[in-house]
Amino acid sequence: MKFYKLADLPSRKEAERLGFAHDPKSLITAQRLAKPHLRGVLLGETRKPRKGDWYLSGAIPEAYKANADLSSEYPILRLVRVEVVTEERIVGELWSTIPNWKNMPVLWEKRDG
Numbered sequence: 598m599k600f601y602k603l604a605d606l607p608s609r610k611e612a613e614r615l616g617f618a619h620d621p622k623s624l625i626t627a628q629r630l631a632k633p634h635l636r637g638v639l640l641g642e643t644r645k646p647r648k649g650d651w652y653l654s655g656a657i658p659e660a661y662k663a664n665a666d667l668s669s670e671y672p673i674l675r676l677v678r679v680e681v682v683t684e685e686r687i688v689g690e691l692w693s694t695i696p697n698w699k700n701m702p703v704l705w706e707k708r709d710g
C-alpha cells in the first residue's frame with residue numbers, strides 16, 4: 598500500500614474525525630497538528646474530483662484537496678492516520694573512538710589491482 602503526503606491541510610472536521618482534538622486556546626490548530634500524521638491512500642477510482650474530495654496530482658505525487666469541482670480526472674484518495682517511525686542504522690564507523698582500536702579485527706582490506 599502506497600502512502601502519499603498531504604500538500605493541503607485537512608479540514609478541522611477531518612482532523613477531528615481522525616482523532617486530533619481542536620484546542621481553542623492553542624495557536625496550533627487540529628489541522629496543523631494532524632497533517633504530519635495523515636496520508637492519502639488510493640481508492641482505486643479515477644474521476645473528476647468534487648469539492649472536498651482528496652485526489653493525487655503533481656510531478657512528485659501528493660494528496661490535494663479539491664476546493665471546487667474539477668474538470669479533469671484524477672485518482673481519488675481517502676485520508677488515513679499513520680504512525681511515523683524513524684529508523685536508525687549504522688552506515689559507517691569511526692574506529693579511532695574505540696579503545697584499543699588498532700587491535701580490532703580487520704573487517705575489510707584494501708586490495709591493489
